[in-house]
Amino acid sequence: MSSSLPDAPRGAVSYDFAGRVAMITGALGDLGSAAASAFAAAGAMVVAVAHAEGPRSEALRTRLGSAAARLDLVIADSLSEERMARAVEAAVGRHGRLDILVNTVGGYTAGEPVAALEEATWQRMLDLNLRSAFLASKHAVAPMLRQRWGRILNISARAAWSGRRDAAAYAVAKAGILTLTAAQAEEVRDFGVTVNALLPGILDTETNRAAMPRADFARWPTPDAVARVLLFLASDDAWLITGGTIPVYGLS
Numbered sequence: 001m002s003s004s005l006p007d008a009p010r011g012a013v014s015y016d017f018a019g020r021v022a023m024i025t026g027a028l029g030d031l032g033s034a035a036a037s038a039f040a041a042a043g044a045m046v047v048a049v050a051h052a053e054g055p056r057s058e059a060l061r062t063r064l065g066s067a068a069a070r071l072d073l074v075i076a077d078s079l080s081e082e083r084m085a086r087a088v089e090a091a092v093g094r095h096g097r098l099d100i101l102v103n104t105v106g107g108y109t110a111g112e113p114v115a116a117l118e119e120a121t122w123q124r125m126l127d128l129n130l131r132s133a134f135l136a137s138k139h140a141v142a143p144m145l146r147q148r149w150g151r152i153l154n155i156s157a158r159a160a161w162s163g164r165r166d167a168a169a170y171a172v173a174k175a176g177i178l179t180l181t182a183a184q185a186e187e188v189r190d191f192g193v194t195v196n197a198l199l200p201g202i203l204d205t206e207t208n209r210a211a212m213p214r215a216d217f218a219r220w221p222t223p224d225a226v227a228r229v230l231l232f233l234a235s236d237d238a239w240l241i242t243g244g245t246i247p248v249y250g251l252s
Contacts, residue, residue: 015231017044021095022234023088025049025078025136026105028056030205031155034223035102035230036060040067042231044100047072047091049084049136078105078132081139088139100151100234101140105132110167122169129173130180137184141193150193151234154181158201158249174199178245185243194242196233200226201249221250 022039026032027048033056040046041064048071050057061068072094076087092098107128109121133154144150159167160174177197185195202208204220226248232238233246 012228013232013237015042015235017042017100017231017234020044020099020234021047021091021097022100022102023047023049023091023098023136023140024102024104025132026103027073028054028060029104029106030203030207031200031223031226032102032104033060033063034227035104036071037063037067038224038227038231039100039102039234040064040070043070045070045072045095047074047087047095047098049074049076049078049087051075051077078136079127081135084135085139088136088143092143097147098140098143099147099149100153101136101144102153102155102230102234103133103136104155105129105136106155106157108167108170110164110170113166114168117169125169125173126176129170130176133177134180137180137195141184141188144193145188145191148192150188150191151238152181152184152193152195153230153233154195154197156181156197156199156245158199158247160199160245181245182243189242192239194233194239196238196241196244196246198226198229198233199245199247199249201247201252204250216252219251221248225250 022044024036027036028050036046036048074087076083154177156177157174159171163171181195181197202220204217204222
């Protein structure tokens with residue numbers, strides 16, 4: 001089992017997102033569920049976008065406890081522009097606004113050099129890691145511009161800076177997130193909307209522990225710890241940070 005941080009480390013700032021509406025894509029993944037839990041616990045109405053319901057959706061509701069009343073689970077394909085547009089429209093229709101978007105949809109496939117990389121793998125990495133963020137950001141920004149307040153938070157990766165042997169498709173997609181972030185930040189900076197990207201290292205998840213059983217897990221950031229950085233960037237305190245690429249590597 002992956003380790004879990006307490007709700008707030010000693011001395012941590014408390015955030016109040018009451019009245020805010022946060023959309024989390026990939027909300028049933030490890031980081032997505034941590035983000036959904038963090039924003040709901042801080043008082044936000046959470047629109048959790050997932051590909052399908054299942055055990056993970058029930059696990060998220062259980063984790064939220066009484067805050068599950070602020071969870072609005074939306075089933076939508078994050079790679080379909082039509083369905084993402086509808087998800088945003090439905091969220092605004094139901095809750096009256098959309099303040100925060102956290103794009104956590106992603107995937108990792110590696111093991112082949114560029115010379116042997118299948119085109120299907122290349123496209124799949126671009127779709128999951130870049131296209132999904134583009135589609136959600138494209139449609140979620142409209143209500144934010146009308147409100148003249150909003151936060152878009154993208155998830156890149158450490159590999160975006162350094163590349164990674166035999167993982168070109170993943171690295172290129174995550175590097176694309178940085179350019180998407182910088183470009184959209186410039187487009188919306190005069191409307192009270194900020195756009196930033198986090199670059200996690202290896203997250204402390206059950207999948208990563210199983211893949212690297214000899215690693216020092218204590219040096220990896222947990223999804224809960226990364227979620228607290230997302231809370232800060234979505235807060236009013238972070239109004240002056242936009243177009244940022246923030247490393248969250250832990251000690252690895």
